[in-house]
Amino acid sequence: MHVEEIMKQDVVTLKPGATIANALELLEQHRIRHITIVDDANQVIGIVSDRDVRDASPSTFIKDADNSELQNEIQTIMSHPVITIHPMDFVEEVASIFYEKEIACLPVVRNNRLVGAVTEKDMLYTLIQLTGTHVQSSLIEVKVPDRPGILPEVTAIFGKRKTNIASVLVYPYKNDLTYKVLVFRIQTMNPMPIIQDLRNAGYELLWPNNRIGLT
Template sequence: MIIKTVMTPNPIYVSPDTSLTEAKNLMTKHNINKLPVIDKKNRLAGIVTKNDLAKAGPSDATTLDVYEIGYLLSKLTVEKVMTKKVLVVSEDEVVEEAARIMVEHDIGCLPVMKDDILVGIVTESDLFRLFTEIFGASQPGIRINLESADKPGVLSGIMTKIAALNGNIISVVTRESKKVGDRRFTIKATGITLNQMKQILKECDLVAEDIREIK
């Protein structure tokens, strides 16, 4: 899966001379927390977040009234508070690479570029949405979580038996185990009962750490 398929295309953006008040109003109107900043040459100049705007405002201890605060924010521009060194990804980058960058650098979004043009933005929300889709979270079924030796054929036996009962696999997710030589598996299937799944695991000589019916 590539970024182009999960990003928000044609994101709302601002220019460096946009006031903080305008930026804040845009975020509120469109229910977003990040705004790419595009300069007069249509190049990505930075990114500004709701947190940046909050930091730029007066502290709670200020003696300014609401009108004075509003005036100051209307005169302060995005260029003064934005992050200028912005990490980006290509629209053809794989999703897991974007997720890795966001985790390693502790950032909540990545502008998506095609050549030097901004074509989208991928955020934590986009990845969380994808996460729920990968796990089939919105669909009912039998869900099992188990740990087994990381070797060929572990999953094929389970899947063959599920298919033989006219069951349907809607999600298979694997990840590394803390135990060397093992791997963790999460499988979700429909069209079979909880007891049938338990019997399948017994026949495959596997023990589920967790098995449940999701309705």
């Protein structure tokens, strides 16, 4: 999946000469957490979060606070340079940027111009879709040897039952590099026939545990 499939194209922006008060108004009006700062050519030059704006604003607990700070230009508090991504970047790779850089919003740029934005909330929702947890399904975890061809061998068992697979995840088994764990979400409310088929084929199930459902 590419970034262009999940990015928001209607991005709220400000010019660097706008005031902190302008940013505060937009954050409240659109109920967003980030504003991208662009120049006259729509090139990204900075980004401002709601926390940046709050930190630069006078405290609401101080009576007769000096609000003149709200007239400072937004470029005085924006973060720059800005990490950006491209519409054709893969979502899975972008997820690692959010994690490694500990950021919450990434502007999307094509030909040096802003075309969209992706937030951590967008990313979380997308990962939920990719893993199939947003649909009614049953979860099966299978421990398998880490060797070529193992995935089609296991999925063939699902195919014999004509069971629709909503998603498949593959991850290492603890610290043992000789095994993998295949995580299937299948669209059936009665997974027991598949579970029994997997057991009959000699596969070890991590979920449901091999002891569950045995008679």
